[in-house]
Amino acid sequence: MAVPVTLLVVEDDATINQALTDRLVAEGFRVVQAFDGPGAVVAQEVHAPDLVVLDVMLPGFDGLEVCRRIQAVRPVPVLMLTARTDETDLLVGLGVGADDYVTKPFRMREVVARIRALLRRVERARALATEQPPVLALGDLEIDRASRRVSVAAEPVHLTPLEFDLLLALALDPGAVRGRDDLMRQVWGWADAGGTRTLDSHVKALRAKLGPDRVRTVHGVGYALEVGR
Template identity: 35%
Template structure:
């Protein structure tokens, strides 16, 4: 399974650039524009490594790093326009594993990411375990056994229903359009007249929601699509 990396930076161009570098090397990436979004994604996905900018609005990288370290041990590579030694020391003291100053060389970034991942997986043999379990509230999704639980009760989903739920769960907080869901699950082009996704979402809600008319998990974003 490819390593999954979270890129946290308030600069969209930098996020996209890092994402391109890493995905060209075979990594999977997700992006967050601030610390709050990053922490929400961390509740939904077990990332292998985090690339974290220090200077961000709302919650800076130092605070995000401290909050991550309260529960998680994956490598954190900090990015900053600052180059002073004290800033590096502070970042490492907060729990970061490495530090790279902007502007950075793409090859150096990739080399540091690979180095941190090798070290982490060598000394943490269980690092890859648990990536197949997604927990959102009382909803638990096991992507290995393709089982879905709501509390202590197992819910029987069809293969397509499970694929849709897994897709939404892996992208918690992100609105996915009907066409994007269809193309990801059915592996073919989407036609506007096709209501397959809507029908399957209705069936999933009937099975996992206490009140399908007032869903807790799968929300409709009118005119756009669906999200968890």
């Protein structure tokens, strides 16, 4: 019998927390609940969840700090729940290790779909790591697939799990333009890129860490990784 996937739901509103928990249990997941920042960190250490659903606004300390602390100990996919729509706030969340975000108010089926997509991405990343050469060297950019480490001009660059997967998707076909929908399917497991700024936000994060000219925008089409360095 397959072991159920364990999710950690961190939300201080007890009604929302329980509604999420009930729906996710009905979907076949094992769910652990936490209601504040310190409790979330402890729950992650005790239960080692496969994915964390994490509200940004929490008592104790906020979801950004929770994400930072748990990613420092054991990288795990994080879906953030946020009432904030400012792009700077969203980029901060992605920068501390969140993989995706859903803005409030949200529909339960959207949260479930995002969770399943993130879990599929993790499985695909594991499979690809065993099928391709362990290290990609593209100019001064080096990507070690086995250790999931990246360096530019021999200097290490810290990427979140999803930033790494996006960079790898572009690096596997350097110089070629990858369509937005294609990237969303490969990296996120979504059918299309409509209605979300997730891809654009992650590209901006990559540019901030790797250099502003590393990823080229092809308007109306998608993105390409520049390798002429």
